[in-house]
Amino acid sequence: MRPKNLAKEEAIRSIALQIISEEGLENLSMQKLAKAANISPRTIYIKYENKEDLLIKLFIEEVLGNYEKAILENFDPKMAFADGMKRLWLNTFHYLKNNKPAFSLIRYGKSSPLLNKAFQEKNIQQGAFFAPIHTFLKTNVRAGLIADLPHDVLRALIFSPIQDLVAEYFDHLDRPLQIITEEVILTSCEIVIKGILK
Amino acid sequence: MRPKNLAKEEAIRSIALQIISEEGLENLSMQKLAKAANISPRTIYIKYENKEDLLIKLFIEEVLGNYEKAILENFDPKMAFADGMKRLWLNTFHYLKNNKPAFSLIRYGKSSPLLNKAFQEKNIQQGAFFAPIHTFLKTNVRAGLIADLPHDVLRALIFSPIQDLVAEYFDHLDRPLQIITEEVILTSCEIVIKGILK
DNA sequence: TTTAAAAGTAAACAAACGTTTACTTATTTT
DNA sequence: AAAATAAGTAAACGTTTGTTTACTTTTAAA
Structure with a gap:
């Protein structure tokens, strides 16, 4: 054949x-x-079975799969909190900044009911995406190092700013003064760390 | 006629x-x-001229217009930083939580190239949306109270978590344990304030 | 009360949609 | 070398798309 x-x-x-x-x-x-x-x-x-199947597989397997791999590179849940945070933020920044098409679909994952539903189901049925991050946060909560809030709340506090900063990186790309630099990312990360540490 | x-x-x-x-x-x-x-x-x-015109006007005039009004209710740029932050966070939470259709289009505003472009242009040509927030942040930077970072960076650090928390509110709506409550929002707001204050 | 004109409808337009049918091509196994 | 079969193509299926045409309705002004 x-x-x-x-x-x-x-x-x-x-x-x-x-x-x-x-x-x-x-x-x-x-x-x-x-x-x-x-x-x-x-x-x-x-x-692919049909258009929806294509979109869901593209989102879940291709995009989120690669995104997860990139973010978790050189990351270990046992790292010191600030070190782990900086690793995750820098990995996110570098990966998304160099993969605009993937970033675009990730953003649609929060808008489109189809993709959002697919994500929720995958997250519940087959074990959560970004499990090491889950462990990382849980460990640091238990150690009394960071605020004791539900995982999803911590995730919003900790990772939504870096995603928005990447969006701003792309929005400012064609302007003379590029304001979203690695230095700004690290400064921002430290601000978030400061807030979340007890 | x-x-x-x-x-x-x-x-x-x-x-x-x-x-x-x-x-x-x-x-x-x-x-x-x-x-x-x-x-x-x-x-x-x-x-409306055509479909794109409908979407843009719906987004810019209807949704963002009402959103801005709701967020800025009882807010004054001259408020103490923590008070202003809490006001903005609570206004955002209550408005979005009670206006899911508007929230949906707002999320598409960051995914869809058409809407994102329309937002950028409106923001540049006709004076920024959320101008009082701009003033508020600038004032507090100048007063040396909060981190001296570009406005767009501050905005990402301060307001992206509350938007993501609202998204989680909707995602968890049909689950037995509702975790995104006003109390959680206020606790989260305080964490963000702590991080951003010098 | 007629008239001007915008608001609104029903039906249709060509183009594009998601998907399938009928067929050909390329490769492995026998 | 032949048979079997999945991969792939070109063209078409009926449907839906965004938009328009031709027409009717409703009101304010003349």
């Missing part, structure tokens, strides 16, 4: 992300994607 | 938001909207 062309699978994913990033999820169509990837629409349906 | 039916205009806006919130921006169509609002598609085009 004929073996599948992995380059075409990769093209489907990367070009879908590119369209979403440049034109928006609401302007992604199967036919546009096929044309841009230089394949027949039918080829997409070999790998 | 026949006067325009304001109830129909209002229906267009509120039902559009409802569809976006329940089915996603990517599933809003002019025909679906017309049918749900019990009007002819043509009627939408009396008030």
Whole structure:
């Protein structure tokens, strides 16, 4: 039998992300994607059941999977709190800043009911994404080092600013004065650490 | 001449938001909207040039306009820093929690290139949204009370957590234990204040 | 009371949509 | 070398898309 062309699978994913990033999820169509990837629409349906299946797999497996791997690089839940935080923030900053298409779909993951629902289900059924971060926060709460708040609340306090800072990095990209630098990220991280430490 | 039916205009806006919130921006169509609002598609085009115009006006004028008004209620840039922060956080929490359709479109404003671009342009050309907050932060930076960082960075540090907490409020709505309460919001606000104060 | 004109409707337009049908190509196994 | 079969294509399916055309209704002003 004929073996599948992995380059075409990769093209489907990367070009879908590119369209979403440049034109928006609401302007992604199967036919546009096929044309841009230089394949027949039918080829997409070999790998994916339908458009929703494509979007969900792209989001959960491709984007969130890679994002998780990148964020957790050189991170260990047993690190000292401030060190762990800085590692996570810098990993997030560098990965997202160099992967705008992935970042775009991640943002849609919080807007689109389809993607948000898929994320919740995955998070409940198959063990949470970013489990080491869960451990990290729990450990530091138990050690009495940081505020004793539910995990989801801590996550919002600690990681939403860095995601918004990356968004600002992209928004300011074409302006003369680039304000979101690694130095600003580290300063911001220290501010967040200061707030959360008891 | 026949006067325009304001109830129909209002229906267009509120039902559009409802569809976006329940089915996603990517599933809003002019025909679906017309049918749900019990009007002819043509009627939408009396008030709006086209679909993009509708979305932009809905986002900028309707949603962000009301959001701004609600957030700034009983707020004064001259308030003490902690008081101002708590006022802004509580206003945000109460308004968004009671206006899920508006919150949905606000989230799309950070995902969708169309809406994000419209926001940037409006923010630059016609004076910034949330100008009193700008003043508030600037004043407190100048007074040496809070970290001296660019306004956009301060905004990310201070307001992205509350928006994410509201998202979690909605995500947890149907679960037995509601964790995002006003008490949690105030505790979180104090943590953010502690971090940002010099 | 007629008239001007915007508001509004029902139905239709071409184009694009998600998806499938009918078929060809390429490769492994026999 | 033949048979089996998944990968892949080109073209089309019926539906829905955003938008418009042709027309009717409703009101304020003349």
